[in-house]
Amino acid sequence: MARALRAAAAGAAGLFSRLHVPLGTVRAVSMSQARHPMAGPVWNLGRLNHVAVAVPDLEKATAFYKNVLGAQVSEVVPLPEHGVSVVFVSLENTKVELLHPLGSNSPIAGFLKKNEAGGMHHICIEVDNINEAVMDLKKQKIRTLTEEAKTGAHGKPVIFLHPKDCGGVLVELEQA
Structure with a gap:
């Protein structure tokens, strides 16, 4: 036993x-x-920051969350360095991030070609020390999609972990 x-x-x-x-x-x-x-550990996981959903029609998706479900939604925020426009839907315990392609080289455009109706794209979890987390995860052979963290939609460093190393889920880590 x-x-x-x-x-x-x-x-x-x-x-x-x-x-x-x-x-x-x-x-x-x-x-x-x-x-x-x-x-x-020299770093700790924090709370779930958001669940990101790729949408083919950002206006329609925003209207659904705002007008049908009654949620608070942000203005559209273009993030050219990530190739997306985002809208955040505020919930009591987290957020939903609506992602829409911005430009022809957007990774979300490729996602929507495979998933025309849209769908869950990634989850974002906060960490208390993103640099230590990245170093530690790389030592454990967890791949990242970029070598270094980039500034995300909240103005904080973020990095994406390869979905093949995370049970098929694209995981974004964000500095708390």
Whole structure:
């Protein structure tokens, strides 16, 4: 029984250990003290900042959230360095980011070619130290889509983690 629990804990501590399973949980599941305790993280995950949805018609999507659901929505914010225009839908506990292509080289244009009706594009999670997070994740062989963080829609550094290393989900990290 203890061997099976240790094997399960070792599997859980794999690829998603930083993103999904806190170290303390793994130790509790293992039912034994680690022989070589790991140092604590030099960065921490924060709250879910937003869920991003690519939309083929930004006006129509904005009107749906504002007029049908009654949500507060921001003005359109063009982000030429990311090739998108965004609208933020404020919710009590997070935001929905509506993404629309800006320019012909927009990564969202490619996404919408594959998903004509639009759909979930990425999730954004805050971190308390984006530089330490990026260095640590790269050591763990988690790929990023750019070498360095860029300034995001909130004026803070952001970086995207490769979806193939994150269970098929494009994950954006944002400095809290």
